Amino acid sequence: MEASPVEGLPEIRDGDDLAAAIGERVDFEDGDICCIASTVVSKAEGRKADLAAFEASDRAEAIAKRLEAITGESKDPRFAAAVLEESEELLTEAPFLLTATRFGHVTVNAGIDRSNVPDADLLLLPENPSESAKRLSEALGVPVIVTDTSGRPFRYGQRGVAIGWHGLPAARDWRGEHDRDGRELDVTVQAVVDELAATANLVAGEGGGGTPAVVIRGWSFGDHAGSDDLFRTEADDLVRQALREWEVSE
Amino acid sequence: MEASPVEGLPEIRDGDDLAAAIGERVDFEDGDICCIASTVVSKAEGRKADLAAFEASDRAEAIAKRLEAITGESKDPRFAAAVLEESEELLTEAPFLLTATRFGHVTVNAGIDRSNVPDADLLLLPENPSESAKRLSEALGVPVIVTDTSGRPFRYGQRGVAIGWHGLPAARDWRGEHDRDGRELDVTVQAVVDELAATANLVAGEGGGGTPAVVIRGWSFGDHAGSDDLFRTEADDLVRQALREWEVSE
Numbered sequence: 001m002e003a004s005p006v007e008g009l010p011e012i013r014d015g016d017d018l019a020a021a022i023g024e025r026v027d028f029e030d031g032d033i034c035c036i037a038s039t040v041v042s043k044a045e046g047r048k049a050d051l052a053a054f055e056a057s058d059r060a061e062a063i064a065k066r067l068e069a070i071t072g073e074s075k076d077p078r079f080a081a082a083v084l085e086e087s088e089e090l091l092t093e094a095p096f097l098l099t100a101t102r103f104g105h106v107t108v109n110a111g112i113d114r115s116n117v118p119d120a121d122l123l124l125l126p127e128n129p130s131e132s133a134k135r136l137s138e139a140l141g142v143p144v145i146v147t148d149t150s151g152r153p154f155r156y157g158q159r160g161v162a163i164g165w166h167g168l169p170a171a172r173d174w175r176g177e178h179d180r181d182g183r184e185l186d187v188t189v190q191a192v193v194d195e196l197a198a199t200a201n202l203v204a205g206e207g208g209g210g211t212p213a214v215v216i217r218g219w220s221f222g223d224h225a226g227s228d229d230l231f232r233t234e235a236d237d238l239v240r241q242a243l244r245e246w247e248v249s250e
Numbered sequence: 251m252e253a254s255p256v257e258g259l260p261e262i263r264d265g266d267d268l269a270a271a272i273g274e275r276v277d278f279e280d281g282d283i284c285c286i287a288s289t290v291v292s293k294a295e296g297r298k299a300d301l302a303a304f305e306a307s308d309r310a311e312a313i314a315k316r317l318e319a320i321t322g323e324s325k326d327p328r329f330a331a332a333v334l335e336e337s338e339e340l341l342t343e344a345p346f347l348l349t350a351t352r353f354g355h356v357t358v359n360a361g362i363d364r365s366n367v368p369d370a371d372l373l374l375l376p377e378n379p380s381e382s383a384k385r386l387s388e389a390l391g392v393p394v395i396v397t398d399t400s401g402r403p404f405r406y407g408q409r410g411v412a413i414g415w416h417g418l419p420a421a422r423d424w425r426g427e428h429d430r431d432g433r434e435l436d437v438t439v440q441a442v443v444d445e446l447a448a449t450a451n452l453v454a455g456e457g458g459g460g461t462p463a464v465v466i467r468g469w470s471f472g473d474h475a476g477s478d479d480l481f482r483t484e485a486d487d488l489v490r491q492a493l494r495e496w497e498v499s500e
Contacts (some may be wrong), residue, residue, distance in 0.1 A: 001453050003251045055335070091390070092488065103428050106404035149440070153403050153489035154356035156479045157421040157441030159448070171407040188280035190451070191407030198409070202469055203439070219452060229406050238342065238498065239403035239489050246492035 003203045006213035011118065014046040020137030022213050031220060035145045035200030036136060037212035038163055039113060041126045048120035054081040063093050066218050070094050070248065079112075079122075086110035086124055089245045101127055105163045106229030106240075107150040128164070129164025136166075143167025147197040153239065160201025162193035162230065169193075169226025177224075189227060253453045256463035261283065261368065262263060264296040269389030272463050278392050281470060285395045285450030286386060287462035289363060291376045298370035302329040313343050320498065322345050329362075329372075336360035336374055341493045348493070353378055354481030355413045356490075357400040379414025386416075393417025397447040410451025412443035419443075419476025427474075437450055441476060 006025050012018055018040060028034070056064070056077035063084075064077035080097070084090070087099040087110045099110045105125070113123040126132045129146040137144040146164035151157065162170065172190045200214035204206070234240045255490045256275050262268055268290060278284070292298070306314070306327035313334075314327035330347070334340070337349040337360045349360045355375070363373040379396040387394040396414035401407070412420065420441045448465035484490045 001253045001449075003253075033356075095488065098488075131462065151385045153487060155441060155444065156477075156482055156484055156486070157439045157444070159441050159444050189407045191405060191409050192452065194405065194407070194409050195448040198445040199251075199253075199452065202445045204451065205472075214257065221385070222472075226462075227406075232404055232406055236347065236406070237403060238496075239493065242492040242496035243489065243496075245496060246488070248491075 001199075001219040002217045003199050004215050004217070005203050005205075006215060007211060009040075009213060012040040012043045012212070013118075014043065014048070016044050018044040019136050022136075023140055026213075026215055028215070029142060030143045031217070033137070033145065033168065033196060033216040033219065034140055034142050035147050035160075035197055035204075035214045035216060036133075037204060037210075038111070038125050038129060038146050038148045039123060040212040041129070041132045041136070041146050042123050044114075045126055045132065047124040047126060048117055049082065049122045049124060051076060051078040051082070051121045053087065054078040056081050057084070059153040060084060063090075063097070067096070068096050073109060079109075082112055082122060082124075083110045086112060091240060092246070092248070093153065096249045100240075101125060103130070103163070105129075105148065105150075111148055111150070111163075123126075125163065130166060131164070133164040133166035138166075145193050145196055145200070147200055149201060150184060155159070160194075160197040160199075160204075162191075162197040165193045165228075165230075168221055169228055170230040171227040172221060173225035173227055175225070191230065192221065193230065251449075251469040252467045253449050254467070255453050255455075255461040256465060257461065259290075259461060259463060262290040262293045262462070263368075264293065264298070266294050268294040268471040269386050270474065271388075272420050273390055276463075278390060278465070279467065281467070282392045283418065283446060283466040283469065284386070284390055284392050285410075285447060285454075285464045285466060286383075286399050287454060287460075288361070288375050288379060288396050288398045289373060290462040291379070291382045291386070291396050292363075292373050295376055295382065297374040297376060298367055299332065299372045299374060301326060301328040301332070301371045304328040304335065306331050307334070310334060313340075313347070316344050317346070329359075332362055332372060332374075333360045336362060339492060342496070342498070344498045350490075351375060353380070353413070355379075355398065355400075355411075357398065361398055361400070361413075364411055375413065380416060381414070383414040383416035388416075395443050395446055395450070397450055399451060410444075410449075410454075411422070412441075412447040415443045415478075415480075418471055419478055420480040421477040422471060423475035423477055425475070442471065442481065443480065 060081035064075040092098040111125040310331035314325040342348040361375040
């Protein structure tokens with residue numbers, strides 16, 4: 001398996017044809033998978049915003065005040081309003097805003113990016129990343145994964161994850177398959193789109209030297225059952241259940 | 251960047267020279283990184299065990315009874331005893347045993363594997379995976395990552411993670427670096443060993459057709475600050491704090 005950054009992409013702006021910009025620079029082969037950072041997908045889709053566009057509701061004011069009290073840093077209630085707007089649920093309001101986006105991705109601040117936006121305050125995640133992946137996949141003729149980077153419980157640091165995908169299943173299901181000794185495997189469902197997103201993130205880099213698109217070549221999903229369930233439902237997520245009942249002690 | 255499975259490794263058994271078995275099959279180049287599944291590291295280190303070796307304490311009995319009541323499946327209290335033995339802390343006792351191992355890895359059942367063990371009931375994780383990685387790295391002459399696969403909150407499916415590493419930092423620190431427009435990056439610390447472990451897991455496969463060692467070629471840590479903090483302390487892990495106060499409703 002090879003992972004290669006797509007070199008020479010220009011800065012992507014509102015309305016740019018992202019698929020064409022990538023397609024011009026890659027001679028795709030059968031079996032290739034294209035991983036594209038959500039930042040450029042959002043830029044092409046015009047998902048930037050200014051804080052002035054958000055009116056601070058009472059809830060947003062309260063959240064910002066509480067975060068200020070806990071963190072000792074000044075917080076803009078309009079940013080809290082933007083996070084609320086982009087979120088289906090706030091899993092925690094303090095010590096930071098852990099959110100479930102409207103499409104199911106659990107991340108801090110609804111994945112709103114305050115860096116890497118040339119001409120606005122905020123870059124929002126794509127509204128429906130799997131729809132974006134579908135459009136890009138149909139234009140490029142290969143499966144597409146829209147990626148984000150986010151932190152996680154239990155482990156420090158961020159890693160690449162998939163927030164949208166089209167043209168391959170999200171997960172590879174090993175259920176019923178067996179090990180060398182004929183015992184049923186403990187590992188049953190492998191979240192391959194997240195592993196592909198992590199691979200892409202290794203070669204994509206960040207910021208000025210970064211490239212937002214990576215081609216994975218020579219990897220095959222293989223002859224396994226597939227699943228598109230990636231975002232846990234609350235019923236299947238005890239951490240989400242625990243967070244619902246938890247309050248940070250101030 | 252290329253990821254290639256090490257082909258033709260024999261079944262590894264207690265006392266086998268794992269580094270030699272890998273080294274004979276790979277012509278390592280400068281900059282290569284070798285990812286090795288914890289299963290074969292454990293086998294070479296004789297970390298297998300039989301349930302009969304574990305005496306069910308009162309706590310193990312109580313845990314097994316509670317799991318039986320919740321899951322409706324019969325549970326062996328000696329397995330609960332094995333998990334307790336391998337754990338520094340149980341984050342949850344139900345609906346399953348979410349544990350922090352003695353070396354800091356948060357995973358279900360302390361990562362004890364009931365499949366893929368030819369001649370015993372259980373395969374335990376290496377006692378100190380970074381020590382194992384150090385031995386293997388010194389023998390192979392390249393950085394080594396010892397990998398595991400585990401599930402996670404918020405997202406379905408398992409993915410490869412690093413549980414031990416030697417010869418490279420666990421994380422790449424972008425703090426103070428800037429994007430194309432000179433803004434400070436939102437993403438600050440990238441858990442590269444986990445992303446490399448995820449990459450390896452994509453090509454390693456599982457079970458009978460699986461290969462436990464993968465060579466990553468053509469990836470560079472680059473000129474960034476590094477960090478070896480991978481496992482969160484409880485103070486830095488609100489999910490762990492929330493789980494401590496949470497009880498599954500029965």
